């Protein structure tokens with residue numbers, strides 16, 4: 001027995017600072033100068049112990065033995081008081097005791113007086129017996145942490161699991177233990193499995209790197225009360241020997257060294273090597289557990305000391321090993337599980353069920369229509385990047401796309417169309433076809449400037465008003481009605497409606513908005529002037545709208561009048577009068593002198609009779625807006641030509657972007673009406689906004705729906721305005737062809753010479769195929785005019801695209817601007833085959849990147865200066881923008897392109913300059929071109945390429 005003890009050991013034992021022990025020694029009168037490593041006699045130590053635990057010290061009566069580990073006889077297992085909750089096991093079986101005795105080394109790392117005595121007693125009385133039952137000797141309640149034991153057992157019969165070190169001294173390594181282990185190898189039948197003991201608590205960390213399990217002589221400082229000791233151990237609950245176990249299947253339990261085998265802990269020489277062991281012990285609990293054992297795991301709290309001891313590395317290793325282990329287990333053990341969320345296979349539709357929906361259909365309505373849940377529609381929309389609420393109206397495109405995903409082909413129609421269809425169906429179902437009644441023809445008067453259109457309209461109105469409807473004050477509402485005797489029955493009066501908007505604006509505008517405003521076109525040609533450009537334009541319009549033509553050869557009272565010449569000119573453009581074997585009605589009149597007006601009216605009636613004009617009267621009224629304005633006193637006012645049904649006061653309606661309810665109806669004589677039937681022009685009050693001329697007017701039965709739709713249209717129009725959509729034309733021709741919308745490409749051809757016109761016309765007509773036909777609706781020599789643009793705009797609709805092809809001709813700036821406004825595509829070329837190529841490519845959707853011309857400026861040639869050896873230089877005034885030396889130029893003479901190329905020189909006075917701005921004069925020399933004349937326009941531009949959007 002050791003008679004001395006070091007102060008720090010005593011301090012550890014008593015869980016106080018060494019300093020405190022030194023103070024205690026002084027207090028009890030032990031003189032001397034002490035340091036923590038100083039040794040004191042056990043007797044003195046006992047006195048000190050008494051200070052802290054007088055009872056225990058007195059119980060011991062004599063100075064207790066040094067708190068050193070004491071080796072017990074081999075095979076002895078001490079009851080572990082920590083395992084107090086372990087059920088009491090059976091009494092030790094003799095069969096078990098013997099192997100254990102030799103096979104297991106037991107190390108007591110701490111003892112207290114009580115447990116020491118108990119252990120000693122057991123060691124002597126039941127030395128060869130392993131009995132866990134002794135654990136019951138100390139109840140859990142009586143098992144304070146001071147009774148803690150660290151028991152390390154090793155056996156070579158199983159995979160050696162090293163005990164974690166709790167001792168501190170650098171005592172000799174486990175040579176003795178190794179020897180013991182070697183000895184025990186001869187008896188591998190031990191029934192006691194090694195008790196894996198995790199690393200010691202932080203408080204028991206070795207000072208100098210730790211030692212081995214064989215440091216039996218080193219006392220262990222008990223764990224601080226607040227920091228429970230980490231212990232993981234297995235207590236045998238029966239004496240049945242554990243079946244021979246293969247080495248623990250723990251691929252990651254030990255780091256595989258070069259030899260591929262885990263090193264047993266006993267051979268460890270440094271603390272670093274115990275780290276994997278430590279982690280393996282923690283993880284390996286399940287692997288050492290048998291049905292006859294109880295395994296306990298105690299997870300240590302975090303300790304600052306641990307981090308100093310390479311905790312980070314250990315954690316990292318543990319982490320990676322844990323991951324590897326999981327992967328391993330997953331592969332070995334876990335069955336393949338189906339993913340939690342199985343993506344639904346998207347059905348592939350080969351056939352699509354056709355459905356028709358009204359514009360502005362909401363998500364909810366569409367869902368009902370295609371019998372799916374609104375949330376499915378919303379999800380499908382979301383997948384396309386469209387976030388929509390259940391009551392949100394959907395765009396046509398979105399509806400089409402989303403419906404296709406559910407196997408439907410959607411046709412979106414306007415409310416007006418839908419109502420019209422419904423009314424047709426209703427009429428058939430209710431045998432209301434008898435309600436269809438003859439209606440008055442609507443006539444548009446068109447012709448060249450000053451040929452007498454206004455005079456004719458006035459003459460007819462005044463004549464007829466004076467003749468039959470005295471008292472009425474004519475109002476200008478865009479159209480008026482006259483009563484004329486029926487050619488078949490002079491007693492009977494029939495009505496004719498004249499659109500009285502000058503020129504063919506109304507006609508054009510209505511067509512541009514998809515409304516067929518007139519039934520008959522009256523082309524006025526002055527007999528003294530003959531066929532003029534606008535005459536031809538007017539005829540083109542009428543033809544494009546497939547409206548029958550009646551020619552009024554006016555001013556026959558004039559001496560210069562030459563009717564025959566006019567007829568000849570008309571026949572040249574395809575209008576042949578009846579006397580000459582044709583089918584065009586021509587009436588010689590004098591608007592000024594009101595000659596032959598009745599004949600003209602009669603001819604109009606006869607022509608319209610051929611059309612058999614009829615309209616239903618008993619249905620929701622619809623019509624077209626002739627004019628609209630904001631009246632100061634009455635608010636928005638629209639002049640509407642009723643085309644079907646009977647419009648009544650109080651009817652709710654939608655017109656273009658606006659909703660309304662008829663507040664009052666006023667006719668062209670200013671008289672209030674309660675209702676207006678087909679072919680009656682009437683002024684309507686009660687709108688919420690000002691519509692556009694040409695807008696369709698439709699009475700609805702569901703005012704709320706119409707209101708909603710008007711709101712939707714307004715927001716859509718705002719959006720469209722913001723988006724400033726590209727011009728309709730060749731660029732989207734292919735798309736329209738693909739979608740089956742486009743049936744015909746209409747072309748207005750303008751060229752510098754007749755030869756080019758004919759050549760191009762022939763080429764284009766040959767390009768027609770079964771998918772899309774090409775029809776040249778106008779082919780003429782001369783510049784591109786406003787009239788061309790308006791004709792193109794009016795001809796653009798769902799099934800037609802109308803483009804203007806200019807060959808060596810240019811549009812005037814205001815014409816170009818108008819084309820932009822009306823979204824008319826103008827294509828300019830100077831090489832014939834390029835025209836063909838472009839149209840063909842557009843037809844197969846192969847348009848190359850387009851070249852966009854960016855206009856920089858315009859200069860007018862004021863003087864031509866001849867410079868020897870150089871040629872002609874144009875003395876110019878820059879009218880607008882800027883002329884740049886590096887830009888391209890075009891010389892235009894009378895709207896015909898004379899030259900296209902580059903600037904050879906640009907000078908101000910005698911200086912070469914890079915650019916000249918508007919308001920300044922300059923000299924421009926054109927590259928290899930001298931045919932410059934005063935009055936020529938030099939257009940300066942650059943070319944920018946952009947991809948065609950197909």
Ligand SMILES: Nc1nc2c(ncn2[C@@H]2O[C@H](COP(=O)(O)OP(=O)(O)OP(=O)(O)O)[C@@H](O)[C@H]2O)c(=O)[nH]1
Pocket residue numbers: 447448449450451452453454455456502503554555556557558589590591592593
């Ligand atoms: N001698 C004669 N002059 C006529 C006749 N009809 C019209 N005029 C005259 O021709 C001129 C032009 O007549 P308008 O009715 O203004 O011609 P327009 O086609 O309406 O002209 P814009 O509105 O400018 O397009 C007027 O001075 C008329 O008086 C006619 O039958 N005989």
